[in-house]
Every structure is written in C-alpha cells, then in structure tokens.
Amino acid sequence: MDPISESRRRISIKEHALANVSSPNYPGSCAGYDDTFDIKSVIEKLKVNIKRLEGNEMEFDLIGVEPAIPNAFRRILLVELPSMAIEKVFIYNNTSVIQDEVLAHRLGLVPLKADPRLFEYRQEGDEEGTEQDTLEFELKVTCANNKAAAKDSSALKDIYVNHKVFSDSLKWVPIGNQGDVYTEDDVGPVHKDILLNCLRPGHKLDIKLHAVKGIGRDHAKFSPVATAYYRILPEITLTREVEGEAADRLQSCFTPGVIKVSETKDGRKVAKVEDARYDMCSRNVFKHKDLIDAVKLDRVRDHFIFTVESVGALPPDVLFIEAVKVLKGKCARFLEELSTI
Amino acid sequence: MLAGDKGNEKCRTFVFHNEDHTLGNALRSIIGRYPDVELCAYSMPHPSEPKMLFRIQTFGPPAVEVLRRGLSDLQALSDHTLKVFEVFFQCVVSYNI
Numbered sequence A: 001m002d003p004i005s006e007s008r009r010r011i012s013i014k015e016h017a018l019a020n021v022s023s024p025n026y027p028g029s030c031a032g033y034d035d036t037f038d039i040k041s042v043i044e045k046l047k048v049n050i051k052r053l054e055g056n057e058m059e060f061d062l063i064g065v066e067p068a069i070p071n072a073f074r075r076i077l078l079v080e081l082p083s084m085a086i087e088k089v090f091i092y093n094n095t096s097v098i099q100d101e102v103l104a105h106r107l108g109l110v111p112l113k114a115d116p117r118l119f120e121y122r123q124e125g126d127e128e129g130t131e132q133d134t135l136e137f138e139l140k141v142t143c144a145n146n147k148a149a150a151k152d153s154s155a156l157k158d159i160y161v162n163h164k165v166f167s168d169s170l171k172w173v174p175i176g177n178q179g180d181v182y183t184e185d186d187v188g189p190v191h192k193d194i195l196l197n198c199l200r201p202g203h204k205l206d207i208k209l210h211a212v213k214g215i216g217r218d219h220a221k222f223s224p225v226a227t228a229y230y231r232i233l234p235e236i237t238l239t240r241e242v243e244g245e246a247a248d249r250l251q252s253c254f255t256p257g258v259i260k261v262s263e264t265k266d267g268r269k270v271a272k273v274e275d276a277r278y279d280m281c282s283r284n285v286f287k288h289k290d291l292i293d294a295v296k297l298d299r300v301r302d303h304f305i306f307t308v309e310s311v312g313a314l315p316p317d318v319l320f321i322e323a324v325k326v327l328k329g330k331c332a333r334f335l336e337e338l339s340t341i
Numbered sequence B: 001m002l003a004g005d006k007g008n009e010k011c012r013t014f015v016f017h018n019e020d021h022t023l024g025n026a027l028r029s030i031i032g033r034y035p036d037v038e039l040c041a042y043s044m045p046h047p048s049e050p051k052m053l054f055r056i057q058t059f060g061p062p063a064v065e066v067l068r069r070g071l072s073d074l075q076a077l078s079d080h081t082l083k084v085f086e087v088f089f090q091c092v093v094s095y096n097i
Helices: A003-009 A039-045 A068-079 A100-108 A245-252 A316-339 B021-031 B063-096
Strands: A010-013 A047-054 A057-063 A082-094 A135-142 A164-166 A171-173 A195-198 A204-215 A225-238 A259-263 A269-273 A295-310 B011-017 B037-043 B051-058
Touching (some): A003 A295, A039 B063, A068 A225, A068 B021, A100 A195, A245 A269, B021 B037, B021 B063, B051 B063
Antiparallel strands (some): A010 A295, A135 A171, B037 B051
C-alpha cells in the first residue's frame, strides 16, 4: 500500500511515538482522494457487527465512520440518557451511625429497574410527585437483640435481628394506579444485596424515598450505563518470520491470545498473529532490539470497538438505540427551529 | 439560536443553547467536509455556560443553508446507524436462539 493511503487508513504505533494520528480529510487536502462529505457514500461505508451480548454487556464494531460519531453516541450514553434514581429522601428517623446526608447519598446511588421511558420528568418545585413521574419507596428497619439466639453464640447474625440493611428492604409504595401497571420487580432495586447500613440493637431507620427520572449530566446516579467506551481496532503484522526462542519472546510481548506459536512441518517453532483485536497495544516488543524490525503495530482508524455496559434498567442494545435516537432528535429539533427563521 | 453579522449571509455564528461537544464535534466533522465550506469550527465559550458557538463561513451558499444540510446529513447518518444496528441485532439474536 502506498504511504498516503496507508497513513489515511492506519495510525501507526512507533517505538517512541504515534505516527499519522490525525489524517487530514478535508476536501482537497489529499491529492487523488475525494474527501467531500457525501451522505450516500458514508452510508454505504458504514458497517455494524455485533460481537458479544452477555446480560448487561454488549460489544460491537462500528466501522467506516469518523471518531466524532461514535464519540457523540458515547457521550449521549453517559450523560444524556435518562434513568430513574432516588432523588428525595425524607428521613423521619435515623439513629444509625451513618449521618442523614451520607445515608441519603448512598440511597441515591442504588440502581433501580424501572424503565425510564414509561415516566415523565418531575416538574421543578413539585414536592409531592405524581404517578407519572415518581416512584415511592419506604425503608423501615429496626435492629433488636435476637431473643431466640443460643446463649454461647457470638456471631452478629445470630445475636441480632436486622443488623445489616440490604437493598431488598426498600419497599415499593405504589402511587395512584401504579400498582396495576407495575410490579415490585419492575421498579425495585436491580440488586437485592446492596449493603445500605449496619445497625445495632435500638438503631432505627424510618425513611420515605422518592425516585424520579433524571440524566447523568445532573448527577452520575442517573447514568444508565456503568461504562460506555470505544477503542480503535489494533492491527499487528509480522514483516518477517520469527522462529525459535524469539517466537516465544514475541508472544510474551503481547496480550495472551494475540500471538500464536506453532510448529511447522519441519519442526521449527514459528510465531504468527492469531487475533490482534484484544491486544492492549503495549510497546513491550520494542524492548527487544532483534524483534523491532519484525513487527508493524497499527490501529485501524475508522474501526471502533464499542462496549456498552448497562447498569441494569435497560438492556445495552436498547440503550444504544436510544442514544442514536437522541442524536437524531437533536438534529430534528434544530432543523425544526431553523425552518422558522 | 441565531446570532451574527448582518449583510454577508455567507458567514454566521450560531449559538446552540444546551448543547456541547456531543453535537458540536459531530456536526463539525460533517460540515467541515463540504466542498463549498471555507471554515467550520465550534467552541464552548465556558464549560459552566450551557452553550456552544458554531461558526460557518462558505464560498457561496448562505451559512444557514449549509447548517441545514449538515443537520439533515447527521440525522440521516444516525437514522442509518439505527437501521443497520437493529437489523444486525435481530440477526445475532435469532442466530443465538
């Protein structure tokens, strides 16, 4: 491949620097290449490939776009997609050792299963909340001595009742007709075993909570993703044969699974690239002077490996779809506004 | 949403309220590649001020037209991403079952 199309396609990882980090792609900046933005050709180039979908995690490839596009999706996933979280905490009694405000903050971070698409944003100044915009929970726990405990027992779980408060103690209180529409499983905490507080006999919690819809820009607890990130596809090319002891050394320079050492018919050990996808792109190989000329490390500029990890309210594929819809909606809104000028 | 110099309609600075790099950079990456655009850039005047300034200077067409084209191209691109993703997702799900 000639150097110009090479530099346009790949970012090169050198011993002490990265080469071709940015490639000018404005019309006319590269002789022989038409960089004019043409929606038809951009759409033709775009490819999606779903690689992994396991519970709350999804990994897929987004190929043929500029970094600004996946970055917009990533930013939207993190801070612009709504989710439900506890926002108001009414503490009627809290005699535990955790201060009211610390406990309130802790409660706010508990992920809820409620689907935010079924709720409205609560109006500013509204203290009560309605069935469309609020989920009410109750946390009433009292710790006491366990009278039935064996005399010689000293384990906390035996001698006390309720000495640990978990998220399953959050009892949902339906407002209006919510009881007909949702079940406790639909709206309650995603995890039942989050430790909220530790009590001792006599300690008491009597708390009412309001969960509302919000976005991650306002507070991270509203962010529907644990992480959403992308990396650029690594590409490793062996420019000459590496054999024997050097092959093992080469293998140890990369993430396990990237380089495979196999035996040829005539009994030599030879290294070859198995799968560069999950390489961490360390530059360990450059420590070995005799291997420097054997490898070429690159990253494919327009190939993004996108990973979305949901907190649990919505599956990751739905989150990505919602994120794309948000970007689409932004364009539609401004186009609409422009049409009035 | 609109601010700018009167007279020359080829140059405009648009003020996008409640927007940031998410829309700014995505839009810039598209409009910047139009052949009739001389300059396209955006900035956030201050991180705690929820607005984004978007500058377009063209070789001919009115800046508003170019912005409109950019927005509809970005809309078409996200629409296409959505379609392609949904199709592939359905394939993967049905294949796994």
